[in-house]
Amino acid sequence: xxxxxxxxxxxxxxxxxxxxxxxxxxxxxxxxxxxxxxxxxxxxxxxxxxxxxxxxxxxxxxxxxxxxxxxxxxxxxxxxxxxxxxxxxxxxxxxxxxxxxxxxxxxxxxxxxxxxxxxxxxxxxxxxxxxxxxxxx
Numbered sequence: 001x002x003x004x005x006x007x008x009x010x011x012x013x014x015x016x017x018x019x020x021x022x023x024x025x026x027x028x029x030x031x032x033x034x035x036x037x038x039x040x041x042x043x044x045x046x047x048x049x050x051x052x053x054x055x056x057x058x059x060x061x062x063x064x065x066x067x068x069x070x071x072x073x074x075x076x077x078x079x080x081x082x083x084x085x086x087x088x089x090x091x092x093x094x095x096x097x098x099x100x101x102x103x104x105x106x107x108x109x110x111x112x113x114x115x116x117x118x119x120x121x122x123x124x125x126x127x128x129x130x131x132x133x134x135x136x137x
Contacts, residue, residue, distance in 0.1 A: 023068070024068070026067075026069070026070060027061050027068070030057065030072075030073075031061070034053065034057060045076075052077045052080065052105050052106065055103055056075060056106065057075065059100060066095065066096055069092050071086050071087055071091070071092070072085070072090075072096070077106070080107040080108075081106075081108050081109075081110065082100055082106055082109040082110065083112065084096060084112070085111075086112065086113070087113070090111060096109065097109045
């Protein structure tokens with residue numbers, strides 16, 4: 001009996017899943033890039049930074065404004081400092097800074113435009129963790 005009811009609903013389930021993926025595509029891509037970077041041994045940040053970044057990403061994912069914001073490209077956490085990759089004059093900058101500074105373990109929140117013109121032209125890359133690890137050792 002359950003199969004008779006479930007079988008006609010399969011196209012609906014697929015459509016609902018596709019609609020969910022499409023409406024949250026930016027957030028899913030940010031999580032995918034984080035997972036890829038965390039899985040790669042050469043670009044993997046420290047365990048504390050991974051935990052902090054996961055908490056920050058979860059906070060962004062749970063916020064309805066930041067989750068769907070197309071201007072927020074990616075974010076990184078290093079030693080308690082969050083760097084948001086976003087354009088100059090980002091409209092939701094204030095919202096992001098106030099919400100992310102409330103997370104335990106986060107000292108400050110910056111955007112790439114805050115870091116100066118040179119850093120804004122060259123956004124945060126995977127190699128930043130690798131070069132920091134080499135400099136520390």
